[in-house]
Amino acid sequence: MSITFFTTSPRQTQKLGEKTAKDILKVKNRRGARVLGLTGGLGGGKTTFLQGFAKGLGIKEKVLSPTFIIMRRINLACRQARNFYHIDCYRLKEPQELLDLDFKKIIADSKNIVAVEWADQVKEVMPRGTEWISFEFIDDKTRKIMDSTLKK
Helix, strand or coil: CCEEEEECCHHHHHHHHHHHHHHHHHCCCCCCCEEEEEECCCCCCHHHHHHHHHHHCCCCCCCCCCCCCCEEEEECCCCCCCEEEEEECCCCCCCHHHHCCCHHHHHHCCCEEEEEECHHHHHHHCCCCCEEEEEEECCCCCEEEEECCCCC
């Protein structure tokens, strides 16, 4: 069952991301990393959501999309998770490029949390159990965010 949220400001989108991260940290005993696959067009709110998500993980610095460097790893200072990987697949030409970045090793570690923007471009290599979140640009202020794993 999919849950749909409408946010009307970047702050609301960040708050939804923050709540999602806090909910994820409550889940115990996972096999492999917790992986979020974010999809949607430019301006849909993916990076804004992940800024709030990072805050929910306890990350103090501002999170920018790693569009040109593809992947950024941030150490976490919590018991539940060791690393947050933020990956942007916008510039990737094929899924193998993600695998070349040790993606399988990253997602095998249950102490990692991985967020992949433009995940639909590498769908073939995304792991089973990926939490798919779609973002849709409605107008200058409104975003439609759909995910079956988010709780109201």
